[in-house]
Amino acid sequence: MELADGGDPAFLDKVEKRLRKAGVRPSASPSKLARALAETAPHRQPASAPAAQPVTASDHVLAYVRAQRDAIVELDPAVRRNAEDSVHSLRVATRRLRSTLKTYGELLDRTVTDPVGDELKWLAGEVGLDRDREVLTARLTAALDEVPATLVRGPVRERLRTWASAEHGGTRGRLIGVLDSRRYLALLDTLDALIADPPLKKAVGKKPHKKIAKAVTRDVRKVAGLVERAVELEPGTDRDVAIHEARKKTKRARYAAEAARPVLGKPAKDLVKTMKALQILLGEHQDSVMARQALRELAAVAHAAGENTFTYGLLHEREEQRAVRVETELPGFWDGIKGGAAGL
Template sequence: MGIEIEDKFDVSQDYEIPDLSGLADVVGPKSYQLVALYYDTPDLRLAARGVTLRRRRGGDDAGWHLKLPKAKGVRQEITHPLTRSTKVVPPELAELVRAHARGAELQVVAELVTRRTVTVLRDGDTGLVEIADDRVKGTVHGPEPKIVRWREVEAELLDESRTALLAKVGKRLKKAGATPSAAASKLAKLLEPTPLPKAPTEPGSAGEIIVNYLASQVTALLAQDPRVRRAEHDAVHQMRVASRRLRSALKAFRTVVVDTEEVQEELRWLGMVLGEARDLEVIRARFGDALATLAPELVTGPIQTRLGADLLEREQEAYERIKETLSGDRYYALLNALDDLVSTPNLGKAAAKPAEERLTAIAAANWDRVTRAYDTAQAIDDLERREIAMHDVRKAAKRARYTAEALRPTLGRNMARLARLAADIQEVLGTHQDGVVAQERLAKEAESARQAGEDTFTYGLLIGIERNTAERAHADFPRVWAETLVSVRKVL
């Protein structure tokens, strides 16, 4: 896997690469031919999402390449060695585009033959920037075949620390007549895939703001799908957050986008599937950090195995269940429903109202839910039932935070402030809840160790540490709550 940082430019057939000397040592030019077959579904679902899957011969990087959509100027590229077959996509790569293909067949949709001339800027033996001058012949496969020829220049960063040099190269290329390419890739330029449909909302309306936010979170969820399948760091957490933000937004803005209860329920299901592995990941890291702080003589018995390797094994089993879920029809149906949600949403009367007027009122209403949940919890005499009710306060605070974050680009600093205040409430209550859950997990593991005849001294020590953490957060909450109420009144 690699990260691409590059700039693409359209140029005329008689364009001349400018003199790049003075920027770094210039090596080249060197020319060779590339032949690439591109794969997609018959209706070009990958291309519509900015995903490129190709099999390429020639050059220094022959093989299969999967390029995922650009985010903040960076594209993720995953490679696979060249295979003999041109009909069958390697299973490892086909797996990573399931969220886009959703069961449809992957087939050759285009062929690009490129005469590439490469110049490299170097610092001694270190490559800094590669400039590729491409003369391209593109052939579209399918019921209406066509041939298109064009020329383009790519400047790709080879040393991630030299972004300033890439900018200077781009400046010289543009001064010589190159223009930034509007197409995300050669394939997009050739196929011109139909863009994803956009919802018919009024500019500046509450509907426009909320549907755009929902679309951004659908994109975020899809972006994490291949990373989850590869079990990359933090991917499950980020995908779970995207699903939670979507569900929270649909609840909070139910008067703007209506009739979303079924989608909400499916997002809850997806969050639960992702949550099992994520919770095990968090608790394993938590126990590992706690054990690392103890003096060696205080760590007795095979506790590190039980709280480390054993939990990791369960986590890996949970990952397998996630992968199975992400390849199932129910998941594909949810993704289809999310596509429909952002392209043809069922808009309520509130959607047509001016964004600032309507959305500020929604943010205030969501904070009111937090205070009502808190008042309800404090009115309960039974301590155990009150603790359960305080968990509802935490969930309400999380929803208020997500709501404010969704509105921050539109409503500005007040929403940013409200999001931070809600996060403060969520964090303190979360610290307490996490400590309680950790104690319960440790007690279960200690019982298993006891039945196996193992020394359980360290379990008791860790339970004491977690109890202390939870009690400190519990004791600190009234102060945080009081200070937060004062600040919220100033915001709302």
């Protein structure tokens, strides 16, 4: 079945539900669109014409911006086809682009780029809902697999499966709705316009190495300060929030260093590795925070149903210990972070 021109995508979803209830299942053969995309992909033209060799600081930043815009456009069909890792890749490209517009505000007028950044934040949030739930479900399932059978009290696995299904329901249709929305299409038009006529600030062509190094160093120093502040806080909600904030700024510093690699060379490459390692460590802490929240919710529902909640408490304790290990390792990153910034 296909949607006629001008049709409402929501109606197509309703028809699909009726067909599924009647026992009809999707064909094993891909759609005409999927076949066309697969057969033409090797010959696909680039989303934008090759730009001239970067010379100025703004040239280098715009080259990175253009690459992320192209990635978003090229990943769109893959996300619609639910290709493996496509949603995650689209969200990363969106975050890279948003971070770059913020970091290099001395080159690109932020009165113009900040509204674009707000729309990119919206898009990243929308496309990431399903991904976040999948990651959390996989973490909880793997943790439960490590618990000896004698310590699994009650229908924990079944309740986790039910919870995951309930969380997952409807997110796929919502994602397609986002990609079909006028807001998303307007964002793509805005990105094209920004690249075609970038809002450059004065003196953007002078000393590209100095200007780009300054922007990256500023972001890295923010990360160092946030990590130091987080470690000084007492364990608890405030520290969790501070570590999460440090994680977000770490991503921004990493993407800034990625954009700077053509100009700064090996120091920027080394900094990318440092920021990535820190991002992974902080991400492990945030995953633990989210896992503990989910476990408390699951335990409350199980308790209300008269079930044994011992296993949820056990898993919660193990997640708390994981977070403690991360917090213990954080001070060791200080010297590496500051040294990486100094090397620029």
